[in-house]
Amino acid sequence: MESARQTGGDFGLLNSHAHRPPRAAAFSLIEDGAANTVTGMGKVLVLYFTASGNTAKMATEVAAGAARIPQTEVRTVNVADATLEDVKWCDGIALGAPTNMGTVPWEMKKFWDVTVQPAWAEIDGKLGCAFATQGGWSGGAELTCQTLNTILMNYGFLVFGVTDYVAQGFTLHYGATVAGEPRSESEIEACRRLGQRLAEWVAVFIDGRPEEHPLKSSRPRFPWPR
Ligand SMILES: Cc1cc2nc3c(=O)[nH]c(=O)nc-3n(C[C@H](O)[C@H](O)[C@H](O)COP(=O)(O)O)c2cc1C
Numbered sequence: 692m693e694s695a696r697q698t699g700g701d702f703g704l705l706n707s708h709a710h711r712p713p714r715a716a717a718f719s720l721i722e723d724g725a726a727n728t729v730t731g732m733g734k735v736l737v738l739y740f741t742a743s744g745n746t747a748k749m750a751t752e753v754a755a756g757a758a759r760i761p762q763t764e765v766r767t768v769n770v771a772d773a774t775l776e777d778v779k780w781c782d783g784i785a786l787g788a789p790t791n792m793g794t795v796p797w798e799m800k801k802f803w804d805v806t807v808q809p810a811w812a813e814i815d816g817k818l819g820c821a822f823a824t825q826g827g828w829s830g831g832a833e834l835t836c837q838t839l840n841t842i843l844m845n846y847g848f849l850v851f852g853v854t855d856y857v858a859q860g861f862t863l864h865y866g867a868t869v870a871g872e873p874r875s876e877s878e879i880e881a882c883r884r885l886g887q888r889l890a891e892w893v894a895v896f897i898d899g900r901p902e903e904h905p906l907k908s909s910r911p912r913f914p915w916p917r
Pocket residue numbers: 740741742743744745746747788789790791792793794824825826827829830831832870871872
């Protein structure tokens with residue numbers, strides 16, 4: 692598998708390196724003054740597959756949203772480069788894919804079927820959510836999110852949706868979805884809000900920081916007063 696990747700087989704043919712963010716882009720938000728190093732508490736993994744770059748762009752925005760929450764470490768990894776250790780490392784995962792024939796691409800399915808399967812029942816209790824792109828609106832991205840969520844549920848992840856609206860008429864109840872790449876302010880914010888909510892839930896439920904609960908924080912959840 693390793694050599695197939697490097698020589699353009701398997702994932703390589705479908706996965707232009709030009710579209711890949713760095714394998715592990717870490718956002719570390721607290722500074723340890725004494726050592727002048729940065730550390731994080733909550734660990735968020737943004738794991739995605741992309742064939743032509745759109746889902747990679749979503750992943751970058753999801754990661755930026757997670758980084759809004761203090762004391763969060765964010766790792767962004769293309770599934771072609773991901774390992775079981777990445778999954779074991781995280782407290783919460785945002786799983787993203789393009790819609791292929793109304794469902795997830797085989798590359799994403801293979802990662803969970805083959806790479807992660809040996810650790811089934813050992814990675815219980817993490818948090819999870821989904822994001823997906825599609826060729827056009829109503830092309831099936833919510834179905835893809837539901838399939839991604841189902842994969843996570845099978846591994847015992849605690850899967851969630853988001854009740855927020857990022858603009859009037861624009862929400863992400865079952866995950867963030869866009870058509871093509873995220874372009875508009877609302878589409879970008881939908882991706883960021885998903886990552887933000889994942890980091891908030893990691894802070895609340897994994898790290899015991901109730902002040903980061905969205906109902907308690909001052910971060911806006913709707914674009915109009917309620
Ligand atoms: C094999 C294949 C199947 C696809 N099936 C669908 C589909 O069922 N519905 C849809 O809206 N778009 C479909 N698309 C379009 C992609 O979902 C869309 O272009 C997506 O934004 C690509 O994301 P990426 O750039 O991250 O690979 C398909 C594309 C391919 C290559």
